[in-house]
Amino acid sequence: MTGSHPYLVVIATISTLVSPLSCQNVSSGETGTKLNGSAVDFDSFREHFHRMYEVNGEEFNRRHLNFQNATKRHAYLNSLSTAPQSAKYGINRFSDLSQKEFRGLYLRASADRAPLFSGLKTEGLPAKFDWRDKAVVAPVQNQQACGSCWAFSVVGAMQSVHAIGGSPLAQLSVQQVLDCSFQNHGCNGGSPFRALTWLKQTRVKLVPQSEYSYKAETGICHFFSQSHAGVAVKNFTAHDFSGQEEAMMGQLVEHGPLAAIVDAVSWQDYLGGIIQHHCSSQWSNHAVLVVGYNTTGDIPYWIVQNSWGTTWGNEGYVYIKIGGNVCGIADSVAAVFL
Ligand SMILES: *[C@@H]1O[C@H](CO)[C@@H](O)[C@H](O)[C@H]1NC(C)=O
Ligand SMILES: *[C@@H]1O[C@H](CO)[C@@H](O)[C@H](O)[C@H]1NC(C)=O
Ligand SMILES: *[C@@H]1O[C@H](CO)[C@@H](O)[C@H](O)[C@H]1NC(C)=O
Ligand SMILES: *[C@@H]1O[C@H](CO)[C@@H](O)[C@H](O)[C@H]1NC(C)=O
């Protein structure tokens, strides 16, 4: 499933191209109901997402062009969505960003190579499994205009594994990882594996989110004494499960939610449903948390928590077809041990 298409051009240089003003408003469209894509004009879009740019000003014209390009992309992306449960693409709060801007703001995970998984598949797996049913998955968060997905995926895995171990589900500080994981680049991006390596080597304890709250910008690392309560990583595994997604299902059930990196270029336009097409496995650029799967229907799928707020996708989640390494979901997958 490597079908890329003319609109999904890879843009190698990642730079922040958007003015801080529009960044703010890119991340502020969290209220109200979601536009569902069909026949939305630019005026309705601006009203819905509170875009204040001056009519016919330079920014207005540029955003209008991006918007028109987005609607063209949607027609293309939807052309293969034939089954009712297939992914739908359309207008959302990202629709006035160019693809390059979107990448620069949201897709800031660097690719990690992991060794091919060589273990066995687990026998007797349930046909569907969802860690949310066990109340060990924290609510969907919003990274806002900060390239911090790599930290959200790692912290998401840690807080779930902590809760699976019997502790009350608590949100841990993403900001602490952003500020303190010095081999990464804060809001300018990072790698989940480097963050996990840092956590394992330093045994830094992540404090609750309430004590070190998320700012959506890189700050100065706060240190806590060793006696301060927090959660540390003992170990982690990282594997490539491409061609072995059933074994990956076993890891999920045995160890808890998994941190994974994906190619999320087409997610700019995603509204919901199961992604089967238009999602390559070649250029990973985003990090997420795999929390479950469902193989009972015609199209088996992964249940994946994203960090773009609850108005994106299926209440903040994305479904990805199992098999074929769609979006590179199986390319490098980490399980954490606390
Ligand atoms: C999208 O919105 C239109 C008009 O509001 C509505 O008729 C249609 O059923 C909606 N489609 C979906 C998939 O929700
Ligand atoms: C919009 O699409 C056209 C043609 O597909 C392309 O040439 C142009 O660069 C795109 N504009 C932006 C702002 O992405
Ligand atoms: C960490 O995990 C790796 C891979 O499973 C294993 O080889 C290693 O012994 C573990 N280390 C510790 C300290 O548990
Ligand atoms: C699993 O998938 C089936 C088929 O698509 C669907 O009917 C069912 O609601 C799903 N189960 C859960 C728990 O989401």
Ligand SMILES: CC(=O)N[C@H]1CO[C@H](CO)[C@@H](O)[C@@H]1O
């Ligand atoms: C700079 C700018 O346009 N800011 C606007 C962003 O959107 C909010 C509403 O969500 C407006 O109040 C701001 O004026």
